[in-house]
Amino acid sequence: AQSVTQLDSHVSVSEGTPVLLRCNYSSSYSPSLFWYVQHPNKGLQLLLKYTSAATLVKGINGFEAEFKKSETSFHLTKPSAHMSDAAEYFCVVSDQGGKLIFGQGTELSVKP
Amino acid sequence: DAGVIQSPRHEVTEMGQEVTLRCKPISGHNSLFWYRQTMMRGLELLIYFNNNVPIDDSGMPEDRFSAKMPNASFSTLKIQPSEPRDSAVYFCASSFRAGEGTQYFGPGTRLLVL
Numbered sequence: 048a049q050s051v052t053q054l055d056s057h058v059s060v061s062e063g064t065p066v067l068l069r070c071n072y073s074s075s076y077s078p079s080l081f082w083y084v085q086h087p088n089k090g091l092q093l094l095l096k097y098t099s100a101a102t103l104v105k106g107i108n109g110f111e112a113e114f115k116k117s118e119t120s121f122h123l124t125k126p127s128a129h130m131s132d133a134a135e136y137f138c139v140v141s142d143q144g145g146k147l148i149f150g151q152g153t154e155l156s157v158k159p
Numbered sequence: 160d161a162g163v164i165q166s167p168r169h170e171v172t173e174m175g176q177e178v179t180l181r182c183k184p185i186s187g188h189n190s191l192f193w194y195r196q197t198m199m200r201g202l203e204l205l206i207y208f209n210n211n212v213p214i215d216d217s218g219m220p221e222d223r224f225s226a227k228m229p230n231a232s233f234s235t236l237k238i239q240p241s242e243p244r245d246s247a248v249y250f251c252a253s254s255f256r257a258g259e260g261t262q263y264f265g266p267g268t269r270l271l272v273l
Contacts, residue, residue: 088269147192
């Protein structure tokens with residue numbers, strides 16, 4: 048069965064510093080992996096998606112994630128945090144039927 | 160495209176009342192998903208449809224919950240009778256086809272059952 052584990056429930060960074068949100072996955076086959084972002088009182092928005100093409104995936108708003116099979120990881124990074132990045136981030140794996148399995152979420156706080 | 164549309168955005172009701180949540184998926188999308196989000200349980204998939212047919216309803220909490228998709232552009236999630244523990248944000252999402260993976264979420268319906 049597929050699953051994801053987000054290693055931090057809350058991350059706090061200062062504006063202008065790098066962001067690292069950690070995610071490990073478990074899958075019995077080559078997975079499709081996603082990062083979604085949820086701003087307060089909003090729906091979820093797709094940040095980026097990995098589907099067995101390039102292992103470094105670039106997303107919107109300067110975010111990127113690297114698929115590392117040997118480490119079963121799909122960490123999300125951004126070189127320089129902006130105040131508008133404050134939100135909850137979900138690492139997600141898709142099963143073969145198209146169902147999404149969500150991690151518990153990481154809340155990102157950005158300090159001025 | 161307007162994206163996934165959900166209504167109402169907010170609903171406050173009393174225990175025992177019937178609640179109906181509505182969703183219009185993105186035009187051309189063949190799969191539709193209903194999720195529930197709470198602090199305690201996070202995001203849970205309740206049910207999903209492919210081509211208007213329910214495929215997996217294993218996440219539906221109990222018989223008080225029912226979902227329908229009478230056509231490709233409309234779905235409802237009904238709770239009858241509602242209970243305070245049903246209070247949550249309910250999201251609808253759609254995707255182009257089953258297995259495609261990328262889902263597009265609506266803004267959600269925030270339900271409070273008193």
